[in-house]
Amino acid sequence: MSRMDDTEESDNLGGVKHVILILSGKGGVGKSTVTTQLALALNSAGKKVGILDVDLCGPSIPKMLNVESKDVHQCSQGWVPVYADQAQQLAVMSIGFLLSSRDDAVVWRGPKKNAMIKQFLSDVYWQELDYLLIDNPPGTSDEHISTVENLKKYKPDGAVLVTTPQAVAVADVRREITFCRKTGIRILGVVENMSGFVCPHCTACSNLFSKGGGEQLAQQCNVPYLGSIPLDPQLTKSLEEGENFMNSFQTSGTRQAVMGIAEMI
Numbered sequence: 001m002s003r004m005d006d007t008e009e010s011d012n013l014g015g016v017k018h019v020i021l022i023l024s025g026k027g028g029v030g031k032s033t034v035t036t037q038l039a040l041a042l043n044s045a046g047k048k049v050g051i052l053d054v055d056l057c058g059p060s061i062p063k064m065l066n067v068e069s070k071d072v073h074q075c076s077q078g079w080v081p082v083y084a085d086q087a088q089q090l091a092v093m094s095i096g097f098l099l100s101s102r103d104d105a106v107v108w109r110g111p112k113k114n115a116m117i118k119q120f121l122s123d124v125y126w127q128e129l130d131y132l133l134i135d136n137p138p139g140t141s142d143e144h145i146s147t148v149e150n151l152k153k154y155k156p157d158g159a160v161l162v163t164t165p166q167a168v169a170v171a172d173v174r175r176e177i178t179f180c181r182k183t184g185i186r187i188l189g190v191v192e193n194m195s196g197f198v199c200p201h202c203t204a205c206s207n208l209f210s211k212g213g214g215e216q217l218a219q220q221c222n223v224p225y226l227g228s229i230p231l232d233p234q235l236t237k238s239l240e241e242g243e244n245f246m247n248s249f250q251t252s253g254t255r256q257a258v259m260g261i262a263e264m265i
């Protein structure tokens with residue numbers, strides 16, 4: 001079924017069943033990590049997933065999925081995304097694939113960023129997808145407004161808001177909640193990342209930062225709480241090496257936590 005209004009012409013998002021934005025108030029809280037792990041979790045539940053990385057100035061998805069060296073190609077329907085797996089169940093599009101070197105910096109003003117996002121949302125040939133996860137930069141800037149405006153004619157399911165437990169990060173997520181409410185994006189819920197630290201020696205979990213800030217925020221703002229993901233050195237290593245954490249650590253508590261969140265979105 002097409003996600004578009006009947007009056008609109010069909011385009012490349014027509015075969016996408018669910019569109020979900022991943023947002024955070026601050027950088028470094030694990031938004032791209034949550035995006036990749038949710039995608040892998042949905043994949044392992046048999047879903048076909050796409051990730052659109054609109055973090056134009058800091059694209060980290062290609063590295064996290066070990067597809068940094070791959071290129072996007074053109075076909076008559078548009079850009080063919082990069083597939084992160086052999087079965088072609090995890091498609092990725094990122095500005096990282098379009099830069100001539102991984103050290104290139106994107107130094108663009110708003111209009112150029114807006115044009116790029118518009119093109120990303122119309123020209124990527126995703127084919128049929130169960131989920132498209134859109135990884136946004138932190139904050140509420142040009143990229144966010146552009147993404148939301150260009151998605152208007154579709155029916156995005158909503159946004160997952162990522163925070164760490166500390167008060168400073170939680171305060172920034174409040175602004176994301178306001179942004180979603182002002183722009184009419186449904187809030188699917190809050191994820192508290194880096195919630196406790198999993199000791200690599202004894203696997204016990206201790207609260208390195210405070211705990212529960214995300215859950216409290218969700219309660220106060222009357223939005224769903226989706227769950228917490230611990231700070232897990234094995235996950236860090238997997239991300240650094242572009243390894244599929246969801247496949248490699250089948251019995252880990254961190255994996256169970258991500259799978260639980262994926263079931264709720």
Ligand code: ADP
Binds near residue numbers: 028030031032060194
């Ligand atoms: P953001 O997208 O919010 O800027 P990232 O997803 O890039 O943040 O995460 C920042 C760093 O923290 C990355 O190096 C990532 O490997 C690490 N990281 C994020 N979440 C976790 C976690 N739950 N456990 C271990 N490392 C994590």
